[in-house]
Amino acid sequence: ENGAGKTTLMNVLFGAYAPDAGEILVQGRPVTINNSADALAAGIGMVHQHFHLAPRLSVLENLLIGIPGKSGRIDRAGGLARLAEIGRQHGLTLDPDLPVS
Incomplete structure (x- = not known):
């Protein structure tokens, strides 16, 4: 718990937050993740550390x-x-x- 942005990054990767800039690559290919269904379809899952x-x-x-x-x-x-x-x-x-x- 040091404020490095790990949780924010994971929330972007799983579609809970929209990214401000940059791109997400999955196996070298750009993907757009607007929601958790997009993330799951790209093979990205998330288990929250705390209920969320x-x-x-x-x-x-x-x-x-x-x-x-x-x-x-x-x-x-x-x-x-x-x-x-x-x-x-x-x-x-x-x-x-x-x-x-």
């Missing part, structure tokens, strides 16, 4: 991070069903499309 929500993503998108769907796309219907199940189990009403906070 992705502030640019919705409640549902945070729930589905790292869960593969059909053809590498988010399984929105499956995610909504799982979110409703979690809500029932814990007595919560969650709007899946709100920004996480």
Whole structure:
């Protein structure tokens, strides 16, 4: 924990933050990473040191991070069903499309 920017770099590589400048190369080829799905498609995964929500993503998108769907796309219907199940189990009403906070 020295402020060198390791966490910021990883957040850029995983699509949580947009880069200010420069480029990202994966095996020598430039890639554009706008979100975690882009990162996963490029072969970049991330395990957070501490529990961390992705502030640019919705409640549902945070729930589905790292869960593969059909053809590498988010399984929105499956995610909504799982979110409703979690809500029932814990007595919560969650709007899946709100920004996480």
